[in-house]
Amino acid sequence: MTELRVPAGALLASVLPAQVRAEEWFGADPAGAVLFPEEEARIAKAVDKRRREFTTVRHCARAAMARLGVPPAPLLPGERGAPAWPDGVVGSMTHCAGYRAAAVARRDEVRTIGIDAEPALPLPDGVLRMTSSDEERARLAAYSAQFPEVCWDRLLFSAKEAVYKAWFPVTGRWLGFEDADVEFDPEARTFRARLLVADRPFDFLDGQWAAAGGIAVCAIAVLPAD
Ligand SMILES: CC(C)(COP(=O)(O)OP(=O)(O)OC[C@H]1O[C@@H](n2cnc3c(N)ncnc32)[C@H](O)[C@@H]1OP(=O)(O)O)[C@@H](O)C(=O)NCCC(=O)NCCS
Known part of the structure; x- marks a missing residue:
């Protein structure tokens, strides 16, 4: 596939408007990404692959939220798997082999986000x-x-x-x-x-x-x- 020349870490940001904060991770999952206890409970029985993507993508989401000035919070799967974001925040997450990413924005600036x-x-x-x-x-x-x-x-x-x-x-x-x-x-x-x-x-x-x-x-x- 034709590839864009984007600065490292800027693939997702290159396709989103400035109101949205995007964070992504290429390659093996980082050591040190942590979950809230209620997130741990939701993923306790999952296989290792699912556990790693769930953890890293939430690490990305909290980093993106921090750039909006939103403190870290649990991001639990809600109805039909849609993540529950903190009040006043909209967002979306995605993961595939070798890549995890999250995008968030303030609800008064962006109605909804979808990334894949x-x-x-x-x-x-x-x-x-x-x-x-x-x-x-x-x-x-x-x-x-x-x-x-x-x-x-x-x-x-x-x-x-x-x-x-x-x-x-x-x-x-x-x-x-x-x-x-x-x-x-x-x-x-x-x-x-x-x-x-x-x-x-x-x-x-x-x-x-x-x-x-x-x-x-x-x-x-x-x-x-x-
Ligand atoms: C939900 C779905 C879109 C996820 O896509 P995927 O390629 O399988 O997986 P991705 O890694 O890209 O995305 C998974 C993330 O999507 C988010 N997600 C799951 N269900 C969601 C929903 N109902 N609404 C919004 N986001 C959702 C979650 O954050 C999930 O990650 P998490 O479980 O770690 O929190 C897909 O499984 C699905 O059900 N597709 C059928 C519906 C569809 O695509 N219709 C086409 C309409 S034109």
Whole structure:
């Protein structure tokens, strides 16, 4: 996949507005990241891989919160897995092999955030067909003809997961892969998800993507005026 030249540690920040604080971690999980006792209790029975991603991503989230002036607090999985943020804070977290990241903002400056990271590799067989429409796949073919080095199937999947993470905290509702139509601007590295469900707080969710170090990230931040 084509990679952006971004300063170390600035991949996620490169796709988010200034109101959002982003922190990320590439590579092996850091020693010394700690959990609150109530977080420990939630992860006590998890396998080591899950425990490490859960811990490191919360380390990132608390570092990002500190940059907003928000003191450290437990970040417990809530309804349908959505993290419960401190009052007045919105945020999103993601992890994949070799990468963990969190993005947070003040609720009065940003309505909602959705971030997703994926390895910058083609999707496993069959996943694209299950998560995209005929129209979306036709567009991906056109993007691939223009930019063959980009893993467009993976990017579409990631954009949709970012859409869900931005959607859920606002609505408390499920959104299926068929419930949004995602179109990319391949040159601008942006995307627009058109929501296809009735009774929706947004007609569109707009996002950006970037790739570096073998990781592709998609990010959405909805500002109050959007
Ligand atoms: C929830 C989901 C998006 C997570 O994505 P993923 O690629 O599996 O995992 P990631 O590492 O990127 O993200 C996991 C983090 O997402 C966050 N998350 C989980 N459920 C969430 C929800 N309902 N709303 C917002 N954030 C959520 C959590 O912070 C979680 O990390 P944690 O458990 O350590 O706190 C995915 O598992 C899923 O259910 N997808 C189906 C829904 C969907 O994507 N619809 C497409 C709409 S167009």
